[in-house]
Amino acid sequence: MKIKKTIKPAHDKMTSRSPMYIYATEMVSDYYSCLNLEGKRVLSICGSGDQIINAFYFGAREVVAFDINYNSFFILDLKLTAINKLNYLEFINFFGSNLIDGSLEFGLYNKLKVFLSVKTRNFFDKLYKEFDYKGKKLIKSDYFRQRSMFDVLASDINYYLKNEKEYLKCREIVQNRKIQFLQLDVNDILTCKKLKGGFDIINLSNVLNYLTGKTEEENVLNVLVDVSRKINKKVNKDGVFFYYSYSPSIYKSQRLIPPASRFEIIKSINEINNFKFINKRFRRIGSESFDRINILRSK
């Protein structure tokens, strides 16, 4: 297959200390609703923590979180502690009702801090100090990715935020859960000694879209074939892995759609690796466009 001339990276850098996400930018609850998570062992990108919290909410037995960015552990820890210790309205005030109106109000942080892990507490204490204990300044700072273009409610992304009842149900589910977090590049998934055993479901968020930004066009397919083969080796028999693709309409031209989200590339990955592929689409709330998850498994 000939791969068309590409590829201006559609995305910026993802590193071990890049900005944190307050909420996921994907329709996480919508896609988990379509996958049966009940009793499953799940491995997921951590990001804002929403992929992890939702996996529990939708019935996963065990969830292992991983991310190249260690800071994503801090936001996960903060969010889980908030679910346990803040009431529903306090949580919404603290993190926001959408992707841009959070407050990280210091008074609410003070309610949480003694319950955080020492590492997380030290991390956020330092950040609050740097921003004169003004949560709003902190949340608008470079420590966080600003995602104003995604016009969705936090409760559309996360059903656990739909109302107080769902929030308390989520609290019940996540309370006292031990979550393993690994700082891990998805490319090293097979060599990571701490990542034990196989998984029924692996959620890669939209990470595959970021992997080829700097890759010469003739190597793009190889990179994706190779990483998806490695990921599939961590999937249990009858399990699946999946990744997210935004609606093509968010990219200005066909050429800017990240390779991992182009159907002709996905077809080649599946042919070479002998994968079965299905996709499920979700309407992005507040828009006419559809995002999707690409679900892959061994034939």
Ligand SMILES: C[S@@+](CC[C@H](N)C(=O)[O-])C[C@H]1O[C@@H](n2cnc3c(N)ncnc32)[C@H](O)[C@@H]1O
């Ligand atoms: C790809 S980003 C995008 C946000 C995502 N759409 C969401 O809804 O959370 C999600 C997470 O992937 C992580 N990430 C990016 N590249 C990675 C890689 N090669 N291996 C592991 N994690 C990676 C980032 O650090 C970030 O926390």
